[in-house]
Amino acid sequence: MRIVVNGKLAGTKEQGCALCGGTWGNWYxxxxxxxxxxxxxxxAKEFVNxxxxxxxxxxxxxxxxxxxxxxxxxxxxxxxxxGGKSLRYYVKFGEDAEVSTFRVES
Ligand SMILES: [Zn+2]
Numbered sequence: 001m002r003i004v005v006n007g008k009l010a011g012t013k014e015q016g017c018a019l020c021g022g023t024w025g026n027w028y029x030x031x032x033x034x035x036x037x038x039x040x041x042x043x044a045k046e047f048v049n050x051x052x053x054x055x056x057x058x059x060x061x062x063x064x065x066x067x068x069x070x071x072x073x074x075x076x077x078x079x080x081x082x083g084g085k086s087l088r089y090y091v092k093f094g095e096d097a098e099v100s101t102f103r104v105e106s
Contacts, residue, residue, distance in 0.1 A: 001034055002065045011036045019043040019050075020071065032062040045097035053099050054080045058087055075101065
């Protein structure tokens with residue numbers, strides 16, 4: 001999965017957390033068969049919950065590309081892509097890493 005967080009490639013220890021871009025921490029989680037780097041388990045949970053939501057809405061089997069802009073407090077404007085299709089959405093997480101707001105944008 002190609003991941004861009006606030007304008008920078010992310011998802012490995014060198015590049016930063018796949019959700020927030022942070023380079024501290026040391027948490028790995030497999031998503032769609034790929035081992036992704038996260039700064040902490042909370043970011044990993046949020047990421048997985050978000051991907052699940054995207055799949056639920058679109059019916060996609062996997063996500064090829066993800067562009068994320070924003071942070072925990074403002075919420076995040078994202079674009080997910082899979083096999084030439086694209087979904088733009090706004091997402092915000094709650095205190096337990098759950099998806100609290102999810103709005104599809106056209
Ligand atoms: Zn993070």
